[in-house]
Amino acid sequence: MALIKWVRTFAVMLPVVLVAFSARGADTVKLGLIEPFSGPIAAVGRDTLEIFEFFANEVNQRGGVLGGRHIEIVPLDNAMNAEKTTQQLRKVIDDDIRFVSQGVGSNHALNIIKFLQRHNRRNPDQAILYLNHSAVTTSFTNELCSFWHFRFDANVDMKVAALVTQLGRDPSVQKLYMLNQNYAYGQAFQVAAQQMLAERAPGIELVGDELIVPFGKVLDFTPYIAKIKAAGADTVLTGNWGPDLVRFVKAASEANLDASFYTIYAGIPSSVAGIGAKDGIATRLKQVTEMHENDPLYDQQPAELLDTYDRWRQQTGKSIYSERMRWTIEFFAAALNKAGSDDPALVAAAMEGMTMEGPAGPLVMRGADHQIIFPMVISTMAEDLERPYIYEGDNYEVAFATDGWIMSDAIELPTTCEMKRP
Amino acid sequence: MNNALTLTGVRKSFGATEIIRGVDMEIRDGERHAIIGPNGAGKSTLYNLISGRFPPSAGGIRLYDTDITNKKAFEINRLGLTRSFQVTNIFARMSVLDNVRCGCLFALGHRYAWWKLVGRLRDLNDRTAVILKDIGLWGKRDLPAGLLSYADQRALELGIAVAGGANVILLDEPTAGMSHSEIEQAVSLIRRISEGKTLVIVEHDMGVVFDLADRISVLVYGEIIATGTPSEIRSSAAVQEAYLGTGAS
């Protein structure tokens, strides 16, 4: 037995480099955060971790949850590999962590939903609750919906609904060109947009509808720009993100394409850095988000919140981009307190139908499908704004300015979810 | 008389240079035939054409009654022709034993078998043992072939070549780079292994050539200028002029 103990100790000690995190209380409510913290897109995962830790700390500073317990964020690296996600979920079970969050990569989200469905059915006493902060595949709150999954971001269809609604409002939009990535997400965007354009903006002519090979395989977008020009489009609607968005926008700017770009993900730090101010402004780059720092409503938010934002900017040298991650923490804390317990089933029940005040209207966690509903804002890249975009201390001297808000009633879509509750 | 090999009008060019310029040659069944000629005469190229390493640009090659002109090397080998190489060409990371085993495998009909273990193949191991003892490497059978001395590697090269039991054996300078005593051993080895077979040998050492060969062909600049018994060649004026007369070794 001594040998076994020794082997075990060795196995635990082997990770020679230990990065310790401060403020680890004994009696905490643990929230496992499964994201890529190593590999090519580690930056995205690490940014998420920073936000989660910051806002968990804010909750803890305010007195914590359940009468003084702290929320502890446990980072779990999946290296953007589905098999590692599964492995980390098994670790979550081992360490008796009952709440997990994840958002980068809808494949991992799907993996977690399916895994927890199986696990919670087989082990109802050890159930685990999943708080999805960013994975947008619509089916997660439709046919794949699960009692153990809550989504704090709008799904693809909702985001498209917001974009298309804005397109319909904008009289300058006559001829629209769509370009999307040819994989599950891009195809979902395409189908949703086709359908909603017909319903909400029948006056707009769709002059092009294209799918490209995703994930940076297209190195030069010039041919697509030429096609867009040839089609006479004045507006581009794209769900692209990452290099597929950066190169697309840069190529358009270089060719002086005179068209506005309606996107979902233009404001992600790496995209802003990659596109740069000049090309972003030249293409009238637009994004749809839950909030942004230069909206007129920003200053009308509660003073404590504005203080928190200031601390964030000061401490991290980064703009506030993902409000939904703050919401995830706030809803989590509120649901724990409302349930008066850290039992995932009770917390889930408490979270259903829960509302909070948002900047332009209430944030509602719809009980029927666990999809959050909230007003969204469309904004365009511009210069000379009060709070320019900063990331890791670098000032990009550019930010987003509001075009208009799309209220919840225009975004809320019916669900096909048939929720099975335990 | 039945010929083991028949070459008719064989030509080979690399780019603009013609290396083999119309070779006609007959190797009789069961004879020991030497090919001699100055450096660059095209001897190795001729071997490469016969053994199927490259196809000839023109002409035809027959092995007994089979046309092998455009056949691949392994097809020619399966028809019963084997060769050795001027530069030692063995399986360096494998043991000496396995080198010879590889030489035997196809001929013994084991081909590409992946369902039988070599250790259990009695016919294979018996034959390998015979050959290893014949070439004097039985004691070193477990060494990696790459670690053998030069002379031992040459012997192994011969061993691999003859392991398959081919009827026609082409040897390319088997004694190159050997000391006198080693050459003597090598010649007796060649004599033993070519017993009852057809042997073609390219060789620079005239002692070896005249000692071993039944007939000799002289290749100069891609053409056969003479063929005959050792004494005929020794007395041929043409050969004297083109080759031996200019101070042969």
Added chain:
Amino acid sequence: MNMLVGRLGPWIGGAIVLIALPYVFSSGFALTLMSQIGLLIVFALAYNMLLGQGGMLSFGHAVYFGLAGYFTIHYLNFIYEEEVPYIPVTLIPLLGGLVGLFFGILIGYVSTRRAGTTFAMISLGFGEMVTALTLVLVAIFNGEDGIQTDRVIGEELFGVTYGPNIEVYYLIAGWCLLCTLAMFLLTRTPFGRISNAVRDNAERVEFIGYSSQRIRWLAFSLSSFFAGIAGALHAVNIEHVGFEQVSVLQSGLVLFMVYIGGTGSFVGPIIGATLLYFLQSTLTGVTEAWVLYLGVMFVAVIMFFPGGLAGLITMHQPIWRVHSRLLAPLLIPYARFFAALVASVLGCIGLIEMLYFRSSRLSTETELIIFGIESDPFSAVPWVVFTGIAVAGGFAVRKTLPSAVSAWNTAIADARALPRG
């Protein structure tokens, strides 16, 4: 009798270890880890049939691993929907193997026409092509999301359902042992020997009656068969397959495992798969620089001991075979060298960790703890200390290496001089 024990000993020992492991490491995380290692051993050994035994460097072998995985998931789902004949999960890996074999035969026919560098490039081309197709053919591959299944399709012998992880572990352990044995025996067949011959000297093989192309094709197909088995096991273990599993990244990982473990000996890939996957799973959580360490480790192996870790062990085999006491004089020079190496490596790790911390620190991370010591990368002291350790270690490595090498030389000379004992 002694011979038999000597031959069967490692296999029986291996079986006992595989059976006993879950009793030592029983957590779900450890079980998943060991299951993954088990199937990666199969994959790595299959890969080494190409690289180590056949001399073929492939940058796309994950294609067969991944495609078998996709097929397995679909088949399990079809069983669930009662569209295909029922096959017990126990035998599903065989099905995966046949899928691997099918694609191996098909793609292998084209790619094994060439060897060496060209073969490597073709394998890369197929790898890229299949990865791209997983995103285009959504109905089959479901793009980035990949496909899911529930491996519990019914009760099998002895009430096994493969619901609990421990049952899957034993499934994988069993297949791992079986495949390892099969691949070991394959090395001892005429095919295995000629495959080695093609690796050493493809041209010479043509002159002893073999088509080197045919041998490569056969090796490629058989290797794909085992890669397919590993892929099916992966699908059963994780219940999910995505484009990562066919991607060039996965192919690169198995290459790293095999090469670092050692291509020259049969156990090399086993060592490599175990070590690398264990390190990867435990280190990714604690250091961002893991991929860099992996790359450096790989480059170091190529440059300094191309035989890999197994090569380092087997180079001492001739010595302990003669007598183990001959190893005694090696201990002190080796220990000195190893101490110096560890020091220089630790120094370098410290520097790299501080660099990473400076370039991508999160504001919520207030301190960097390296080897249990709090180090402030924004003050000079740790930089000086770690640079000092790294440089001093480096010098010590250069100083102690010659005596370690000469100690080995002496030992091997002694071993050769003595008769076998």
Added chain:
Amino acid sequence: MESFIFAMFNGVLYGMLLFLLASGLTLIFSMMGVLNFAHASFFMLGAYFAYQISEGLNFWAALIVAPVIVGLVGAGIERWGLRPVHRYGHVAELLFTFGVAYVIEELVQMIWGRVPVPYEIPDVMAGALFTWQGFDYSIYRVFMLVVSVAIFVALFALLTYTRIGLIIRAAVSDPIHVATLGHDIPRIFMWTFGFGCALAGVAGVVGGNVLGTEPAMAIQLGPIVFVVIVIGGLGSLGGALVAALLIGIVTRLAIFYDYGVGSLILALGLEIDTAGMLRDFTRITTAQVAPVLPYLMLVLMLIFKPRGLFGTRDV
């Protein structure tokens, strides 16, 4: 017709950029027999160095200095890394460069972070040189083309008219022979490798600001470059040029003339269940698969002409 000419022009431009990369790779391969897997990583280093230098000085300084630094880095890696590996054979060398590619990518992330850096086209060349069919052609794109063509011409002249070119050409056709002529082969290898890397560096400097300078750029471009030199025939500079242009043009044409592969399948009389597993085959268009086309070409080439377009020697 217009779109055809446009596609051709674009294809030539992209093809020439590929050629810049492939030429260095081919030179290294011809001389040393090493297929440098890390070649695209040197391309990435060129872009990052250029970014850093143009931040401090300007683009023109970067255009000169960055490739030189990349070349020196390459020569250093050859001298202290690749040379010791040489004795283990070409596969080991290929593996070594594979490892180097990993390490370079991680080092780049360690130094410049994991998000793209804002490496921009110099302002003087951002404007349109001419407008054609409503499409603005920036001065910079034409500048890229000029640089590529200039390098091709210079390379051609170097190989044809200089002594070092003579040695290189000799080495391409007969590597063993050159060694016997008394040249310091290790030194020539080192500088060839450095020079090849510098060519990749030039491609990085002129291409990085158009394609985006980020840690993944090497992985994204690398495989295509290998495809170019395999299709062109390993070791053939002319082949690399033709293959690079071919790939550039074919992938562009596939985007412009967007044919559905599905209609082809239907034309062949095959029936595909539109709800079944294979339904996606009926929907694929050439534009969607354009980036995969090079790999398809590679496979077809290897089936029908295994040595590539102009390949003369086996690997």
